[in-house]
């Protein structure tokens with residue numbers, strides 16, 4: 314018996330209908346390269362493996378590895394990487410032209426840094442389907458002007474088309490988390506709609522802008538954009554950070 318570990322964000326999926334629904338939206342198939350983050354006991358791994366025939370999994374908890382192996386034995390080819398997904402080089406899984414399809418009921422305690430880490434591999438990824446806390450999914454799909462719109466929305470939407478698919482109640486998990494969950498689909502753009510000439514500058518600008526949510530852009534970006542520079546920019550300096558679109562952030566970062 315494995316006792317769920319809080320520090321690993323372990324909430325195992327147990328609702329069969331939710332699992333079935335997830336497999337239906339993922340539509341795994343044999344020629345695809347599926348990669349699961351945090352497979353746990355294999356609640357999702359096993360039904361996916363049955364359809365795809367092979368899967369790579371990245372699991373941090375070494376105590377779960379033998380249980381997972383046991384459960385998936387003889388059901389297909391499974392490569393287990395007993396590693397921290399936050400440090401994992403996903404590009405090394407890309408051994409053919411086939412891009413990666415990432416899936417996972419992610420550990421919620423590391424979801425934001427994990428998403429930022431995964432975005433660095435966007436060129437190797439076909440799509441991602443993740444279970445996350447609903448509040449985080451709301452932020453990922455929020456549009457300019459929405460309450461949930463912020464740094465995560467902009468950085469994710471710079472790289473990916475985002476869709477919230479469906480919500481999942483706490484009772485679908487064992488143990489149940491304190492929050493509602495939701496499935497998000499992220500599809501990295503093959504061609505970025507807006508290209509930043511210097512990604513780290515873009516990322517820095519977005520970070521600075523949202524570090525003082527209540528300030529106007531002129532005030533929060535004082536270090537990066539002088540009053541003189543603002544005069545040449547066709548953006549209202551009295552706007553607040555949540556009133557600028559991804560396109561406008563890219564445009565601004567390309568000017569400085």
Ligand code: SAH
Nearest residue numbers: 324325326351352353356373374398418420
């Ligand atoms: N997919 C399973 C388990 C989800 S719980 C299910 O739905 O039942 C989250 C899983 O992520 C756990 O198995 C946990 O051990 C694993 N995990 C936590 N932190 C991790 C990390 N940094 N890297 C990889 N896996 C991690």
